[in-house]
Amino acid sequence: MKQLYNPFELYSERQLLIFGLVMTLIGSFLGYSFNGRFDGIIDFHLLESVTFFEVVLDNFFNTVLLTTLLFMTGKLINSKTRFVDVLNASLIARIPFYILPFFNFNNVMYDVSNRTYDIMVAGSFNAISTPDIILLMLFSFVAIFTLIWFSVLLWNGFKVATNAKGIKNIILFIFTILVVEIVSKYIITTFN
Known part of the structure; x- marks a missing residue:
């Protein structure tokens, strides 16, 4: 069970880095295959079609921004924070999002979202089908x-990388995540 929520204490930095990079490539391929974009560190959106380059660039920006800003925050907490440990935390933490593209097999979720949006705009909430609601x-x-x-x-991962403890460090962590989300949305929509 610990492997699912805290692999950072179980595996070496090299194992985590390799696994994180491989899963990022697999996640990018899944996003491309199922027309999903990871257009923010905590965002996933479905489109009619996407290119592999767009999805890879999304994941690249998300990982670089998350790692860089968390590393800077980590250095404030503990000057011995290592970049590779924060990079591993960023790569591994993004893996759960790679489950989401499967919902869009044959653009099903994209079509359901569009139908639901159209129905809601028209104000006919009772017209949403039961399978779509489910x-x-x-x-x-x-x-x-x-x-x-x-x-x-x-x-x-951040806690292991920085030896962070206490409410002050939790607040710094949350603030950093919010900043990364805003910056990532801006950069991804501007450059991709």
Whole structure:
């Protein structure tokens, strides 16, 4: 069970780095295959089509920004914080998001989202079909679960990398994540 929420205490930095990089490539391929973009560190959006380059660039920006800003925060907490440990935390923590593209097999989730949006704009909430509601609810629950899992993994990795303790460090961590989300959204929409 500890492997799922705190692998940072179980595996070497090299193992974590290799696994994180491989999973990032697999996640990028899944995003491309199922038309999903990771256009922010805690964002996943479905489109009619995407290019592999777009998805790889999304993951690149997300990883670089998350690692860089968390590393700077880590240095404030502990001057001995190592870049590779924060990079590993960033790579591993993003893995849960790579589950989400599977929901868009044959663009099903994209179509459901568009239908639901059109119905809501028209104000006919009772016209949403039961299968669409079930799929939207299932996707929502999984998305919330992946966000929680991401947060737990990232905090555990950051805590191991920086030896962070106490409420002050938790607040610094949360503030950094919010800043990274805003910056990543801006950079990804501007350059990609």
